[in-house]
Amino acid sequence: MSADRTGIPLNRRSFLGVAAAAVGAAAAAPLLASCGESGAGGAGSTSQSELAKIMPSYIPSNLVKPDFASIDGSAPGYLDYPANLVHTVSGVPGDGGSYTAITPLWASIPSPSGNTYYNSVNKALGATMTMQPSNGNTYNNILPPLFSGSKLPDWIQIPSFWTGPLNFGQAVGAKLADLTPYLAGDKIKQYPNLAAIFPAAWQAGIWNNKIYGIPVFATQFTVAGFLYYRADVLDTLGIGTPHIKTINDLYDLGKEINDPKAKRWAFDDIWTGLLQPFDVPSNPPAWVTNDKGDLVASWETDNIVEAMAWEAKLVKAGLMNPDAIALDTNSGKQRFWSGQELITFDGQGAWNTGDQQSGTSAQKGYVRGAFPMFTASGTGTPRIPLANGTEWFSFLNKDLSKSQVEELLRIANYLAAPFGSYEYTLINFGAPATDYTMTSNGPVLTATGNKQVATTYSFLASPNEVINNPGYPAVTRATALYEQQNAKYGYKPLFYDMNIAVPASLNNALAASQFTSTGNIMQEVVRGRSTVADYKAAVTHWQKNGGNALRKYFDGIRAKYGDA
Amino acid sequence: MPALTTPAAARQTGTPPGTQPRPAPRKIPWRARLRRDRVLILMTVPALALLGVFGYTPMLGLVMAFQDYDLYDGFAHSPWVGLANFQQLLTDPSFWHAFWNTLELFSVQLVLFFPAPIALAILLDSLLSRRLRSFIQGVVTLPHFFSWVMVITIFQQMLGGTGLLDTFLRQHGVTNPFNIMVDPSTFKFLVSSQLIWKEAGWSMIVYLAALAAISPSLYEAAAVDGAGWARRLRHITLPGLKGITILLLILNLGYALTFGFEQMLIQRGAVGPGASEVITTFSYEFGIVQGNFSYGAAAGLFLGVTSLILILAANKVAHLFGEDGLYRR
Secondary structure: OOOHHHHOOOOOHHOOOHHHHHHHHHHHHHHHOOOOOOOOOOOHOOOHHHHHOOOOOOOOOOOOOOOOOOOOOOOOOOOOOOOEEOOOOOOOOOOOEEEEEEEEEEEOOOOOOOOOOHHHHHHHHHEEEEEEEHHHHHHHHHHHHHHHHHOOEEEEEEEHHHHHHHHHHHHHHHHEOOHHHEEEEEEEHHOOHHHOHHHHHOOOEEEOEEEEEEEEEOOOOOOOOOOOOHHHHHHHOOOOOOOOOOOOHHHHHHHHOHHHHEEEEOOOOHHHOOOOOOOOOOOOOOOOEOOOOOEEHHHHHHHHHHHHHHHHHHHHHOOOOOOHHHHOOHHHHHHHHOOOOOEEOOOOHHHHHHHHHHHHHOOOOOOOOOEEOOOOOOOOOOOOOOOOOEEOOOEEEEEEEEEHHHHHHHHHHHOOOOOEEEHHHHHHHOOOOOOOOEOOOEEEEHHHHHHHHOHHHHOOOOOOOOOOOOOOOOHHHHHHHHHHHHHHHHEEOOOOOOOOOOHHHHHHHHHHHHHOOOHHHHHHHHHHHOHHHHHHHHHHHHHHHHHHHHHHHHHHHHHHHHHO | HHHHHHHHHHHHOOOOOOOOOOHHHHHOOOOHHHOOHHHHEEEEEEHHHHHHHHHHHHHHHHHHHHHHOOOOHHHHHOOOOOOEEEEEEEEOOOHHHHHHHHHHHHHHHHHHHHHHHHHHHHHHHOOOOOHHHHHHHHHHHHHHHHHHHHHHHHHHHHOOOHHHHHHHHHHHHOOOOHHHHHHHHHHHHHHHHHHHHHHHEEEEHHHHHHHOOOHHHHHHHHHHOOOOHHHHHHHHHHHHHHHHHHHHHHHHHOOOOOOOHHHHHHHHHHHHHHHHOHHHHHHHHHHHHHHOOHHHHHHHHHHHHHHHHHHHHHHHHHHHOOOOOOOOO
16 A cells, blocks of 8 residues: 555555455455464564564664654655755665566566666666566465475565465575574664664564564554545535544435435445444454453454444445445445545555546546544544554565675665655666656656656665655645644554464464455445344354464463563 | 277177177277277377376375465475364355355256256257358357456446446436345346356357257158147157257256356355355365465365266266266166
C-alpha cells in the first residue's frame, strides 16, 4: 500500500488479490505463521533484552523541511518537488561487483537491453546490478521454487505477507545472510541513510535474534486503511462534508445517498473499515486482553459480533452495491471511481496521484475524502491498531562473502537516500533529460522514461515514506492533513512488531481460515446466509481445534518475551 | 495392415466354433502378439510417455500425504506421520461438507446437463438445411472455448445484481430484484445452466457422430413400415446412441469428485462456501493457499481413490447390462 507514494499504481488490496474484508487479516497471517518451531535456535521470538543488543541505531535525517510535518508519526507531506537536489552519498558505493536481484513489479517489465535507466543507476552505483523484475501478481508463486531449488539471487525482495508457505523462521537461517554483524548498534552509522530508517521497521525484520531484512517503504503510521467517501458527489448531493460521530450516523448518511435506481449505492463491503469504529484489532489472531488480562482473540470479542450485525443490517436495507455483496473485489476501485458506490474501505496508499488520475478519467470532478476516525457508540476516544513498521523487506543471499555483503549494504545506503536528494531522484526517475524532464511540478517522465523506469531498485532499499504527488498538491494536502489529524489514534497492538514462530501443529489454528478465507463465516453472516449462532459455533470449533492451544502458546510467548 | 487382418484370419482358420469359447487370440503366445502389434504399440509410445511424465511421475509426490511435509526438508527428511493427515481429514466437518456438497452438485449437474447435448444433437440432426445446421453448430460450440472466468463474467453481466436484467427491473419499479448470482439456494441450478451454456454444444459433437453412423436405410425401412417420428426416435435413434451414452456416463462419473474446480472457485465468494465448496476447492483453500501441502495431498489422494472406485463400479454396472463400458470384457 505504502508503495503508492513512490508512484507504483497498486495498493494492498489489488496485489494481494484477496477479499477486501480480509485484507488486514490475510496480510498478516502468513507473517506470523511463517516460522516453524524448527527455526534456528528453536526460539519463539526475540526478547526485549536481545533486541536491545542488536537493534541498529536510529539517526533521523532532515533533508528538506516538509510542508506538513510528521505529527504523531504521520508521514511528512511535500506540496512541491525540491528544486535543489542534495548529494547524500559521496563517491561511488560499489566496487565493480556483479549481482542479480529479483523484485516484484506491478507494471510491464521493461526491456533490459540498452536500458538507459538501469545503465545510469548502475553507473552511479559502481556495480552491475542485473535487475530481474517479476510480475507482482504472481510473485508469491515464484518464491517457494526459488527457495526449494536453491536458485535465490544475490538480493531479493520478500514481502512479509508472502512468507507463509516459506517456513520463514527456518528459511532465514538456511538461505539468507545474517546482517547483524554489519548493522547492529552503532555499526549502522557507516550507512547513514539506512540508519535513518525507522527502528520499528528494522525490528520487524529481525528473526530469531538476528537482523535479516532490510526494511523498505517504512512508515510510522501504518494501518490497514481508511473509510473513504466520494467528497465531490456528497457536495453535489448538497450534503457537504459529512460529520460522522457514531456508527448510526454512518448508516443514516448511507440511507440518504443510496439510489439503486440511478445505479448508485451507498456502500462497498467496508468490513475491514468497521474494525476501527468497533475497536477490533485486525491482525489475526489479533489478541486483546479481557478484564482479567487474559488473551482473547479478536473473533471471540462481542465487538466483532456487533460489527457483523451492523453490516448485515446495511446489506439487508439494500445499501451495499450488489457486486460488493457478490465479493467482486477486483472491480471495487472502478465502482468507486465511477460513482457506483460512494463509501468504501481501502488501503492507506489508495489516496494518491494515480487514484486522482483514474478517478478523474472515470468521473469528472472526482475527489476522494476519508472519514475522520470515530467510535461506534460515539463515546470514548477512537483508536486504530498500528501494523508493523513495514511489510516490505529485501534480503541478501547467505552465499555472499563479507566484502560482497558490505558492497551491497553501501549500495543499499545509496538506494535509501531520502526525498529531496539527488540519489532519490535518480532512483525514482532515472537519468535527467533522457528519462525525465524537470518541470515546475517536479520530475515528469519522458516517453523513454515511461518505457524504461520501473520501481525495481526501490524494492531493495528505500527511505522512509513521504507524501508527495507532483502536480496534485490538493491530494497531498488532503492526505497529509488527514494523517496529521488521525495518527494520534494509532496504538501498538499486542505482539506489535514481533516475528513469532508457531509450532506446525498450531499453524491451522493461527491461519484460522474459517475467519480469514474468502467466503468466511463473517462474510456469510453479513450477507444473511449464516446466523450469529453459526458464527459462535465456528468460534467454539476453532477454540477446540487448536485455538485454545494457540492461546496457551501465546501466553508462553508473553511470559518469555513480553507482548510488544 | 497385416496386424489388423491377422486376428480375423486366425478366427477363420482356427478351431471349429463351439469347441472353445474364445479360441484364436489365446493361442498366440505373448511374444508373437507383441511382434504382431508392434506398430500399434509403437504408436502409443508418445501418449504413454506423456502419461508417464505428467500423470504418473507426479504421483510420487503423494508420499507427502503420509508426511508432515516441510519445504526445506523435502521428501527425504520430512517426518512420517502415517495416517494422521487422513485422520484429521476424515474428522474435519468442512471436508465432509465439501464431500457431500460435491456429490449433490454433481448429481444435479449430471441430471440436468447430461440429456442436453443428446437432445441438441437429435434436434440438429433433424435439420435438413446443411447451412443452417453448421451455423447453429458453430454458435453452440463456441462457448466451449471461453474460459470459466469469461463465462461467469457474462452471466454476472446479464443476471448479476448490477447486470442487465436487474438494472432493467430496478428502472421499472422493482425495488429489490432477485439476484441469482449470490443466492446459495439456487446455486446448483445456476452452475448447471452455466455448464449447459458452455459445454452442451461441444459435447453434442460426439452424439452427432454417433447419429451419423446410424444407417439411413433403417429410418427408411421404419418409415415404410409406418413408424412415426416418435417411434423412429425410440426404436432407432436412441438405441443407436446407447453405447456412446453409457461410455460418456462412466467417464463423467470419473470426474464426479474433481469437476468444476474453476467454476466453483470463482463463484465461491459470491455464494459462499456453504453452497459452492467442493473437494477440489477445499483441497486448494486448505492445502495450497495455507501452505499445508500434506493436508491438501491427503484430500487429493482420498479424492483420487474414491473416483477410481466410482469408475470401476460404473464400469461393472455397464458390463452387467451387456454394454461395453470402458473396455470390452
